[in-house]
Amino acid sequence: MDRQRNVQFEALLDQYGYTHRLLAAAVNDAALEMFGKPGDCTDRHVRRWISGEVRWPWTRYLLPLEQIFDRPAQAMGFIPRGKHSANMPVPPSRPSPAPKEASVKRRRFFTASAATTVSLALGIDDTPSRGRLSMADVERVQAVIGRLDAHFFAIGGGPLLSICTIYVDRLRDALDGCAYGDRVARALHSSISALYASAGWAAHDTDDPAHAALLHTASLQSALLAGDPSAAGRAWSNLALQARIEGRHREAVQITRAALESRRTRQDPRIASLLHARLAIGQAKTSDRAGAARSLLAAERTYDRVNAAAPAPTWLAFLDEGELSGLAAIAHQAMGQFDRAEASTVQAVKLLPPSMRRSRAFYSVQLAELQLARGDRQRAAATVAALDHSSLDSRRISDRLAIVQRTLTT
Template sequence: MTGQRNTRLEALLSEFGYTHEQLADAVNRAAEELFGGPVNCTDRQVRRWIAGEVQWPWARYLLPLQKVLGRSPQEMGFIPRKTSRVPAPPDRSASAVQQHPIGRREFIAASLVATLGLDFIPSGGRLGVSDVERIRAIVPSLYKYDHSLGGGALHDVASEALRHVQSSVNHCTYGDRVERMLYSAMGDLAASAGWFAYDAGRQVDATNLYNEALQAGMLSGDGMLQARVWSNLAMQARLLDRDREALRIGRAAVETRQAKSDAWLMALLHCRQAVGHARTGDRTRAQRSLARAETAYERTRGQPAAWLSFLTPAELTGLAGAAHQALGQYRRAEQLTASALQMLEPRFERNRVYYTVQYAQALLDEGDIEHAAAQAGEAITLAGRVQSERVQSKLGDLQGNLRHHMRVPAVADFLEQTRQKGA
C-alpha cells in the first residue's frame, strides 16, 4: 500500500544533489564505516522511501541515512511506528557535507544528473519519438556547463547518461524510423561524452566513446555526426603530437558532404586544419585554411548545434592566433589572441583561461617577460573553477617556460605565488 509521498526526503535529495542511485551508494558507504560492511541499499529502496511505501526504514538504513544527510528520521520525513526505536540524533555540529565532503566534481555531477530527466526515459516497453526528443535534450543541457566548467566536471555525468540510454535502446522495442533516430541521438551523446573525456585528459575513454559515436553514426546514417567525430579525432591526434595523422583525419572530415553543406562545421574544420598546417610548418596551407574558415563563417545562418555553440568570432580569432604562434609569428599571435579575449563572452570561462595562457605564451615568446608573467597570474586566478586537464596542461607548460626566467622579479613573484597556492 502506497502511503503519503515523503516530500521532505525528496527535498533533501535535491538539496544535496543526490540521485536515487547516488543516495543508495552513499548509504552503503556510510554503512561500511558504521557496521564494517554494506547493507545492499538500492535505488529501488530509495524510491520506495520517497513514494511513502516505507514509512520507517530498518535501523541498518536509518543510521547510515542520518550520517549521510545529517538529519533525524523525522526530519527526513519518516513516521515512526509505536514499536519503532528512534536512533540517536546526528551530531548537528557538523553538516552532512562536512561529514562526507563531496568534491566539486562529484557535487556538480550529482546536481546535473538530477536535471537531465533520465528517470523519464523508459527502461522497458516501447520507445517513441518523444523519448528520442528527451535523449536529444541531454546534450544541450550538458553543454550549458561545458563552456564554464570544462570536461572534468561532465565526463562522468555524460557517461552515466549514455549508459542509461544504451540500456533503454537494448531493452526496449521501437520501429525502424525511431531506431535510426535513437542511434543518432545516442551517437550525439557518445560524441559529447568523448569530448568531455578528451578535455578531462582521459584519452583512452575519449577514443572508446568516439568509436561508439562513429558506430552509432553509421547505424543511423547520420553523416553530420560522423564528420563531427572525425573532427574531434583529429584534435585528439594533434594533442598526442600526431600532427600528420591529425591533418589526414581533418581533411577527410572537410571532404564529407555534410561538412560542405554546413557552414558552421566547415568553418571549424578549416580553423583546425590551419593550426595543423602551422604546426607542420606549412605557412601557405595554414593561411589558405584560415581564409577558407572566414569565408565559411560568413555563410553561417541561424544557430549552430549545441556542440558548436562555442564557435564565435572570438574563437575563430583565437584559433588564428594559435596558427600564427605555431608558425613563429609571435607578434601577430599576440595581437590576435588579445583581440579574441576582448571579444570572448563571459560564459566561455574555460576558453578565457585557455586563451589567456596562449596570450601569455605569445608575450613570452616575443620577449615581453614581465607582461607574460602578469597574464600567467591572471590565468591562474581564472582557472579556479575550470576542470579541464587540457587547459591545466597548457598552463603547466607555460609555468615551465617561465621558470627559465626566474631572475626576472615578476616571474619570481609569480612562481612563488603559485607555489603558495599549490597551483
C-alpha cells in the first residue's frame, strides 16, 4: 500500500505548538491519567504517524491523542485498518478527582502548555542529530542550559522536568548520530550532566524525591564521563541534599565529605563554600554542633576567596552571601538556635537579588515558619503578605506556604 503523509495530523502539531518529543511526552502523561500507568510513546512513534508509515495507531496512543487534540481519530487524518478498528473503545473510567487532585490536573495542563512554550522559545529541536558537531554547537547548547537555569531561579521547577529530559534525549541522539572530537564529547557529557541536575531539582520542586534521586545519580554518571570536576561536585552536592530530604542525614554528611576530598573541588571556592554550608546542615541534623560551627565558618572563609570578577557557572548563579545566610539559618534551626536562624533568614531575604524569586520565596516561607515557631503570628502574617509568589511554580514551596497560611487563619 502506498504511503501517504498525514498532513492533517502534522498541521495539528504546528497549530498546537508541539514538537515530536513534546507530543510524545503529552501522550504519555495523558495515558497515565487515562489508564493509570505511564505510556511508552516516543518521538519515533510521532514521526511514523506523520509519515504515514502507521496510518492507524494503537488504541493506547489514539485515545490520549483524541483527548489532547479534542477530536476523533479520523478528524486527525488517521485511517482505520478496517470497519472494526474505527469503533474506538470507551476510555476506562477513572474515579472522580477530589478537589486537590483536580487542582493537580489543572496544574499539569498548564505545565504542559508552559513546557511547549519554553521548549519552542529555547530552540531545543535545533540541536543537530546528524553531521559533525563543533564547539560552536556545544556553546549553543550551553547557552540554552543557561537560560533554563535562569528560568528555574525565576519561577521554580515547573515545566523544566519534561523540558530537561527531552533535551537530554536530543543530546544523546547527537552523541549517537554525529561525528565529533574528544573535546566535544566531554563537553556534551558535561551538558547532559547539567540537564540531569536541573531535572532533578525540578523533580524536587514537584515533590517527587524518588525521581529526583535517579536524575541526580544520572547527573553524576555523566559528570564522570565528562571528566568534569565542577559537574561532579554539583552532582555530589545534589545527592547529599537528596539524602537529607529523605531523612538520611549521616549519609548526607558522608557524601558531602567525600565531595570535599576532591582537590579540584576544594580549589573551586564557589562549589567548596556550597559544600561546606550543606555539610554544616548535615552535621547539625546529626547533633554535631561543633562540626556544624566549623563548617559554617569554613563556608564563609571559602566564599571570601571567590573572585567576583570571574563569571560563575550559570547553575551556581544562586550562590551569594544571601544564599549562604539562608543555608546557615537551616543549620541554626536544626540546632535549636531559633534566634540566630531567624536573623540569618532575614539577612538572606534582604541580600538575595530580585532575579532569584524562587530562593526569595523559599526563604520568606522559612522566615514565616520560624516566626510562627516562636509564637510571633503578627510578624509571620506580615512576612507572608510581603511574599511575591505570583507565577511561582514550585509545589514544595507552595505546599509549605499553604501550611503557614492555614496556621495563621486558625
